[in-house]
Amino acid sequence: MKVTFAHMGNLYITVKALLEGLGAEVVVPPMPSKRTLSIGSRHSPEFACLPLKVNIGNYIEAMEIGADTIAMAGGVGPCRFGLYGEVQREILKGLGYEFEMIIIEPPQGRLRHVLQQVGRLVGRNPVGRYVSAARLAWAKMMAVDELERSVQRVRPVEGRRGAATAALASALRLVDEAASMARVKRALGEGQEMLLDARAPGADSSDPPRIGIVGEVYVVLEPFVNCDVERRLGEMGVLVERSIYIGDWVREHLFKDVLRLRKGRKPYDLAKPYLRHFVGGHGVETVGSTVEYARQRFDGVIQLAPFTCMPEIVAQDVLPAVSRDLGIPVMTLVFDEHSSDAGVLTRLEAFVDLVERSRRRQSMTGPPRARG
Ligand code: SF4
16 A cells, blocks of 8 residues: 655655554655646546645555555535545546545544554554654754744845755654654754854844734645745745645644634634634635734735635635734735746735835834724
């Protein structure tokens, strides 16, 4: 059994560590590229969400290099994610591929069910092996999140364009290769050093413009599909923070779901004046996180959404009211297979320009007063 899965940012480092730790043979698909997207778009229904199309491309490219089993996360709720697994299975079967697909549904309080599904992927293992594989995978995931947060702080003050991104790539490689908890810790330390070295000598990062990234988890986390929004903003001197990191997503998707702790989370409370109901995906979090960034006096928020993503369309409808009430500029970028780097760059430059003008105005007149 050669197991593969779809890419979502650097999640592959965690998933690979977990599955290999449990004895599976893992085939990591090639990183998403124009070829991946072109294969996925050619074989998916036109109206399908962009993540589904890229996933199809990932699976086909992984099967081309030997994968025969696909693991994917299932979903529930009002959007199309719950259908993804079956639709993808049908598309791939229709193309003649022979494979097994194992869909790991959200636990909804039933951890046993998740373990059964994982067991189908990796066979029987003693409990101790589950514990050590999960610990190593978790340590890697935390290290990846920490490095991604660090690179966001370094990019606006890097000494040479691209130096921070190159340091991050080297650091991620070290984390990926680390075979023990001690090695992950060492890789993280070395990675942080490399990122510090990427800073311009004497760089002052005390007051760069700050922009929060919110939106649908896949486009937020996958730089290939969002045309590398985070890197581009960082290289324009902007300090970027995103509303979700991989660790948050796993905590939400797995642990809180196992313990049924979905309600009462901060973004849900903050979104309430604007959006009171679960709309699927991360629609409510998009609204709540925008409120949070406004409260933290960020200079702007960018919402990232796949074309036709229902939860993000609902959030997009609500965001002008948040922007008006709390005085924070908000821009939405919608991505599909026709999105281009040049088009996205032009919109980012215009938004950063607007944010900087608004900062200059505020430095003379004081921050806008929140309404309502
Ligand atoms: S959250 Fe949006 S992109 Fe993701 S499956 Fe649902 S509708 Fe599609």
